[in-house]
Amino acid sequence: MKNRNFAVIGAACGYGAQKHGCQDAPEVLQSFGFLEYLNELGITYYWDNIIHLHEDQYRTPLSSVSIFSKQLALKVRDAKLRGDFPIVLGGDHSCAIGTWSGVKASMPKNDRLGLLWIDAHMDSHTYASTPSNAIHGMPLACLLGHGDDNLIHIGDDLPKLHPEDICLIGTRSYEEGEAKLLEQLGVRVFHMGEINHRGLDAVWAEALSIVQRKTVGFGISLDLDVLDPSEEPGVGSPEPGGMSKKMLEEMLGTLKINSKLLALEIVEYNPYLDMQFVTASAVCDLVAAIRA
Ligand SMILES: [Mn+2]
Structure with a gap:
């Protein structure tokens, strides 16, 4: 990836979460020195204004996520069309709707997009199954074409992902309704238990083959809550029993x-729950791992 510019896109989105905080992550990461860190690594990048809605655009979480997703999708699409490598800094995980709709919009219609969904949760609810109505619990279902009309048609009417082109890694907390949807669709889920049993490298190899089998390429949607909260406190929805940063760095x-x-x-970086910027540093380290 040495010759590609990074397009760093801050997505100040908190409309999809119940807890306050993730919307300030891009600004805090910027102040923390994320961009200086890219400089130190010799990465050339393009930094755009952080995307956030104006107050008068806010009506309901659903309308806000919908408007936000359209704006983010356009930025991501344009970055891809320039030939840059987009790095989206969320935001709660509802921003995934915009990110991957944007990547898909940059591709020829029949090209398929693979996706590694690295997350403690499934994020595959619809309004019919969600216990909380929080949209950050729905983005993967939306990208598969299941969910509210305002969230599944960003860019065009087609589902952005095929179930057989994606997989989930690190899952350990979910509800029945979303698990059922993924099972019906035939999506491969690598639960944390399987990772502990087989080893992350074996699971990683299988996951990579799934996302590349019928696609032209793949993306990574990395929810920081996949990491163990004893190591990384600064996340929106911490779940014990996660993977270590070192393990994930090796795989990336x-x-x-x-x-x-x-x-x-x-x-899902939540700066208000972080301690001494340890999770902010983790964001830098994980980006560096891919580039190295
Ligand atoms: Mn998530």
Whole structure:
């Protein structure tokens, strides 16, 4: 990836979460020195204004996420069309709707997009199954074409992802309704238990083959809550029993020679729950791992 510019896109989105905080993540990461860190690594990047809605655009979480997703999708699409490598800094995970709709919009219609969904949760609810109505619990279902009309037609009317082109890694907390949807669709879920049993490298190899089998390339949607909260406190919805940052860094490091990686998003950083910026540093380290 050495010759590609990074397009760093801050997505100040908190409309999808119940807890306050993730919307300030891009600004805090910027002040923390994320861009200086890219400089130190010798990465050339393009930094755009952080996307956030104006107060008068806010009506309901649903309308806000919908408007936000359209704006984010356009930015991501344009970055791809320039030939840059988009790195989206969330935001709560509802920003995934915009990120991957944007990547898809940059591709020829029949080209398929793979996606690694690295997350403690499934994020595959619809309004019919959600216990909380929080949209950050729905983005993966939306990208598969299941969900509210205002969220599944960003860019065009087609589902952005095929169930057989994606997989979930690190899952350990979910509700029945979303698990059922993924099962019906035939989506491969690598639960944390399977990772502990087989080892992350074995699971990683299988996951990479799934997302590349019928696609032209794949993206990574990385929810920081996949990491163990004892190590990384600064996340929106912490769940015990996660993977170590070191393990994940090693796996991301295997992607350095992989030109099929189309975009990366890192979401659910909650600066108000972070301690001494340890999770902010983790964001930098995880980006560096891919580039190294
Ligand atoms: Mn998530």
